[in-house]
Amino acid sequence: MNRLFKEYEIGGFFDEMFSAPGMVRPHYQRLTRRFSEMEDGEFDRKRLLAEKSYLNQGITFTVYSGDEGTERIFPFDLIPRIIPAKEWEHIERGLIQRLEALNLFLHDIYHEQRIIKEKVIPDEIVRSAKHFRPELMGFDVPKNIYIHICGTDLIRDANGVYTVLEDNGRCPSGVSYVLENRQAMKRVFPKLFARYQVRPVDRYAQDLLAVLRHVAPHENPDPTVVVLTPGIYNSAYFEHSFLARSMGIEIVTGSDLLVKDSRVFMKTTKGLRQVDVIYRRIDDDFIDPTVFRKDSVLGVPGIVEAYRKGNVNLANAIGTGVADDKVTYYFVPKMIKFYLGEEPILPNVETYLSADDTDRKFILENLEKLVVKAANESGGYGMLIGPHATTEETEKFRVAILADPRGYIAQPVVLLSRSPSYCDGSVEGRHIDLRPYILCGEKTSIIPGGLTRVALRKGSLVVNSSQGGGSKDTWVLDEEEELQTQSQTQTQTQAG
């Protein structure tokens, strides 16, 4: 056994790499062998090499403290997370099913509202959702696709079961790290890739562009597609620019666009040029000061009118936030049954609604055991992790829940699976999740894997980058590779 893993402790969690102390799961065996061939200091050298390449490429996000924003790299852990082909096939089917149901739900909610009439979801839950947009009632989006790009967060529980933690159906970010992490790994461990059959992720940008072109207004066969960013000071600007470059399209800010005669144009050196599809990385609230937040300077006045007239399409559609509300989340398994007549392939985490009287009573009695989440927050904010919280924090949430029952949900603390990660000179188990990116166009597709986020702080369950999270490269293996690994294991076993 390699030095790096010699003192590794599984610690009562589901461990991605070890099935028992010293027992490496088959799909990780080549990796641990490669790591055991490393000379002293080689791992550290590789780690610094990767870090430097991120810094030089400017793959950074901005953290604001004091008057000067500092650029940080998103910590990258060199030990990859590996998913066998069979597991991935299961995840893939589950995610496609889920997104299909969410898109049917959104169409229904903005049209007949059958799901409410048939009492599967209470009317007030939808109406009170912060991101429900009654302005768009009755409006038909091209090809009936609302969520074109979805980032669904998956975790594995104590038994290793893949479970959905939340859906991000507005502007999910992080996919650029999936692609850049892969580049970094290839640079640092070229030989390892030659030995493993890892499914490639490079086609994401081309798939995304195909989706955006597919949903152009008026079936335009040659639409002008752009990425709309809040600007270089946005923490995800690197990603916006990365995607625009990878798709070979323009990246624009709100002030590069203007609306004339209900059509959207960009301001170019050759005059005004019409824009057909906008991959917008600006939330609904900020996209049009004449319709939503009046103080927004990031958006484009009049763009919603152009959208409603069908002269421009937005991805994702306006109003998808009602589907990734954490209270709506509770109903997704019911939606799957209602719209598709199928059982959910991927389960939800057990969830209590504080809007429900019985559930609320239970939540308030068990605050110190539960995780409480604000229905409309993201990025790891607005969250109470009962067992780790102070009495003061717990009491704050108690008051908040009583004041706004619709605004919160609670879940038992899920013991996220752990993966060996490099922390200050040794390898220790750290909790991880997985965010695959699902694209819905002519067909629904997912690049193999996604972003594995890792909570680098010891004991932490929060993987968000703003809260000390990092990421890992995620390898989905080819079926062939897996067979090879299995037969090898068997041979080894037979040989004793």
Next chain:
Amino acid sequence: MLSRVADSCFWLSRYIERAETNARILDVNMQLMLDFEDQNPNMLDQHWQPVLATLEDQELFSKYHEKITPEAVMEFVTFAKKNPGAIISCIAAARENARTVREQISSEMWEQLNRTFLYLRDGMARADFQDSPIDFYRGLVDKLHAFQGTSDATMIHGEGWDFLQLGKYLERADSTSRVLDIKYHILLPRGEQVGGHVDITQWMAVLRSCSALEAYLKTNVGEVTGWQVAEFLILHGEFPRSIRFCANQLNSALHSISGCEPGYFSNEAERLCGMLRSNLNYATIGAIFETGLHQFLDQTQLALIDIADAITETYCRWMDT
């Protein structure tokens, strides 16, 4: 191309060129000081005043420093973030512009620029500066040249490229005119004659700061006079930092953007640039000295400002609507 992107390419390039000019001027001035080591220290400090005058930094400088010393001037023009004209500020501004046009420029260009920025920001630059300022400034100019070379070799020579050329040659024409003008601000020490030892050394410094000494000596064998130096730096047809050369490049880039035939104009920027270009193509150094060198350079700088304004008006007029 988006007007904002064109504007950013233009400024990105101007800032890079401006940083290079600063580095050259400081390098040369420092060498010049070495030639005059025997003079009294107060006199030597006086030689740093023209640097500030050339870069139009005097007013801000005096806000922060009571006295002109070589250390204060070098610090102010190189590392002082509060000085928007300092090398570090120019590189930071170039990088900010590059960040907004990452999809236009090549990744190699971005990385070259980003590395230069990190070098200046993270203290490595200061260590090099303390070891040897001259090597530091040369190294910096090399890094910026590497950016130019990388751009040439990796970026599509399309519209974005043309806007980079506009920024580069406009800024370069302006800085050559300023460097030449530096001589106007330098007073000859008491008892020194025009054409004397000190005068010649100063003109040679002017040539050096434009990397023009060797090229000049090939054209004007063995002789350095103010008249000939000015002729070389203003009117030479092939030297890449002469004002005439820059005006011709500016003109080509403008025509490449609009597609307008050479010799005609399709917008105000082309008209003004065409006029500047003919002025330089048909000027003689005699006529220039008759007007007065300083006046001529002043007019040239004003013409360059008008061209820059016209470029903005022509290509970015939607930007603020």
